[in-house]
Amino acid sequence: MKFTRFNRSLLVMAAAMLTITACKRGHDNPGKTYAPNMYEPVGYEPYKQEEGFKTPYTEKGTRGTALWLPVKGTVSRRNYNTKFSDSSARDLMIYNIPADSIEIAERTLVNPIPLNEKTLAEGKEYYSRFCQHCHGETGKGDGLVAAQYKGVPNYSSMSGMKEGHIFHVITNGRNRMWPHGSQITPEDRWKIVHYVQKLQNGG
């Protein structure tokens, strides 16, 4: 009698061991947290999406986000940089040229960033981050994405292009290229312009 009871408890223990060690958290489960009120932010985190947030999206989406669109025509304070130019009016102008008026940009915009080794190196860095996968390392339009995207031009056919033109194209897009103004600050865009001009005029 005692013997069988012990045997049974041995079996139970083995089963328990197997179950305990076999348990693994699923990929969709972040696991438990201790004291979640210290873990969860009290303030609004940028990407917080929550039921009942009163935002412009609440009516349309299922959940509101803490992230709101800025008022139309907003100029980022950080981007309103008058230090690198002699004219604040010109700095502001880049925000006011309509997307379809590339001729105005070509005529009026002047690169406020001085061309030197440092800015050119920075331009190259930004080019490699934002342009290279389509336009290619040397601007031949042979980036890895270009093979899929099609219609990426070769810079060698574009020597002598105006800096305002290039800036406007980065900001608002042109032909098949879509606008990249939301991704790159104006200052960085001007640095890219330096590097693109260097590539266009034969490296």
Next chain:
Amino acid sequence: MHTDFIGFSLIKMYSRSVISTLVIVLIALFSSYQSVAQDAAAGGGDAAKGKELFSTLCQQCHAVTDEKVIGPGLKGITKRRDTAWLLKWVKNPQAVISSGDAYATALYAKFQPLVMQSFPDLSDDDIKNILAHIDASAAPAPAAGPATGGAVAATATPASESPSGLFTAVLVALLVVMLLVLGVLLVLVTILSKAVGPTTGEGGQATPFLQRLKTSLGAAASNSTLRSIVLWLFVFVVTKQTFDGLYSVGVSQGYAPKQPIAFSHKLHAGQYQVNCNYCHTSVYKGKIATIPSANICMNCHGEIKRESPEIQKIYKAIETDTPIEWVRVHNLPDLAYFNHAQHTNVGQVQCQTCHGEIEKMEVVEQRSSLTMGWCIDCHRKTEVATKDNAYYDKLVALHKKGSKEPLRVANIGGLECSKCHY
């Protein structure tokens, strides 16, 4: 012996020369066939020169495939139109349209108000070279590159290449082999015991193998040493599991939630080498790296793979003005402060240092533990990138007086509580 040796080497030489001639003939045949195929339509243009010209002049509006870019796709153009017409067209499309040519007017009607730019400076040979390039590209390439299309890339992803996957596979294989061996041994034992049983068994009666196994197991269960071993093992396993469980509270390592859109970092960051910063725009500028808004997806997917159901989800989000509800993978508790810009600019930390081999992940997974011990460990080990940074010059000089070790993050306050907790 001697003659034998010579004979052998002669045969060897003969066979070798036969093989080499065969190879040469084959290569010559193949290459002539290829050049014939390439030159056939374009009347002997040079495809290599044409490629260079095409990339400078045509690529912006035309693809060598049948896809429409801005102008029509040019695959098979030499079969559609004769060379004389093409020469006229490329040099001055407007004139061809004005002359009332039926094909040209139809083309104009389809693409108006766009008219192809005229290239009066191109010589006849230049245009023939370009046509040769188009034909050469249309012919199936002898050895297709690693990625000829998005569909190929998407399907050609092996299930698991990670070392852990390999490890499990080996483990499972070993287990299977062990089980097989066990089975064979059992069979052997039963056969042997049957064969030997009658002579050794008491009373001439062979005890069945299973019966004997049962009795010996019973004996083992009543053995006190064995019992205590099993008991201690049980206690050990339970204790270890309890502690492991407690230590994993608040640690989400391995968390890889399913996202609303099956975006693959392996494809975008790995295969196509789109820079992290292209989508995560503020990783060098702000506290958070930012999750790209739909307009950044559209920079490429306004044109590429528009039919894919996953891409359609982005279009729907844009049309209904609803944010895409990405699931956040890397969470730090609110009580700890972390800033991306600080680490990527001054610290020059690579994305992969904390996020793992993100360019190989189909679904993003939290690879690091993100515990305080993990942070501190890195701060203790990592040397400060003081080179070419004048800010650190005096600090480095000061540090060198008191220590022979290089300046690490821990030395400049990387272990201070209030740096991250306040």
